[in-house]
Amino acid sequence: MSGQKPVTPSPDGLAASVNASKTKGLPPVHLWNPPFCGDLDIRIAKDGTWSYLGSPINRFELVKLFSSILKKEDGKYYLVTPVEKVGITVEDAPFVAVDFDITGARDTQTLTFTTHVGDTAVAEPQHPIRVAIDPDTQEPAPYILVRANLEARIDRKSFYRLVDIGTDYQGWFGVWSGGQFFPFVPSDTLSGL
Numbered sequence: 001m002s003g004q005k006p007v008t009p010s011p012d013g014l015a016a017s018v019n020a021s022k023t024k025g026l027p028p029v030h031l032w033n034p035p036f037c038g039d040l041d042i043r044i045a046k047d048g049t050w051s052y053l054g055s056p057i058n059r060f061e062l063v064k065l066f067s068s069i070l071k072k073e074d075g076k077y078y079l080v081t082p083v084e085k086v087g088i089t090v091e092d093a094p095f096v097a098v099d100f101d102i103t104g105a106r107d108t109q110t111l112t113f114t115t116h117v118g119d120t121a122v123a124e125p126q127h128p129i130r131v132a133i134d135p136d137t138q139e140p141a142p143y144i145l146v147r148a149n150l151e152a153r154i155d156r157k158s159f160y161r162l163v164d165i166g167t168d169y170q171g172w173f174g175v176w177s178g179g180q181f182f183p184f185v186p187s188d189t190l191s192g193l
Contacts (some may be wrong), residue, residue: 029071029080030148039087040079042066046153048096048116060117067117070094072149095119095152097144106167111177113144113152121146124178129154129162131184140184 043051050057050066057063071080077090095115100123103110111123121127127145134141142154142162154162163184166175172183173190 026068026147029069032071032080032082032085034080034083034085036078037084037086042079042086042088044077044088044090044094046092064117067094067119070150092141093143093151093153095146095150097121097152097154097158100158100161102165107176107179107181109165109176111162111175113146113154113158115146115152119146119152121152122178123175123180123182125180127178128180129175129177129182142184 041053042057045051050063057066066079069079069081071078071085072094077088077094078085079088095117097113098116100111100113103112111129113121113123115121121144123129123144129142129144132141132143133139140159142159143151144154146152162175166173166184168187169176169181169183171187172181173185173187174181174183176182
């Protein structure tokens with residue numbers, strides 16, 4: 001239909017579209033390939049705060065809903081519904097891992113992380129932990145893969161807890177979970193600390 005104006009995406013329109021297609025569990029965003037509708041001024045800050053037009057989104061239910069339709073393609077982040085795809089800005093990682101539970105011990109332990117929006121991820125080969133260097137602070141920046149190219153930055157208190165339970169293995173200091181060793185730093189860099 002020529003002559004129709006393109007629809008300008010809005011957070012309310014996205015929420016309504018997602019609610020209309022709601023299924024149990026996470027929506028199948030990996031199956032959705034709608035046309036790109038433009039960018040929306042939604043930003044996820046480094047601390048996990050979502051904002052729209054510079055103002056924080058204070059409704060947890062809305063943030064949780066939007067986080068369920070988040071998709072990363074070619075290094076860019078999108079909110080995707082069956083009928084539209086809009087670009088958003090993510091300063092670091094879209095999620096923050098705010099806590100974790102431990103079952104077992106040492107090389108038989110399992111670490112289950114919880115994000116600020118209630119997602120969980122067990123550290124294992126399919127959900128690895130990685131440690132990078134924060135370009136702003138030059139300090140270690142730990143992450144866990146939550147789902148489909150979407151990571152959570154592990155918050156500082158949780159990282160300190162990981163360091164407390166860390167161990168040396170084949171020249172590296174790190175943690176075990178799910179039968180996998182996740183290295184943080186070479187063991188010899190810890191001497192003298």
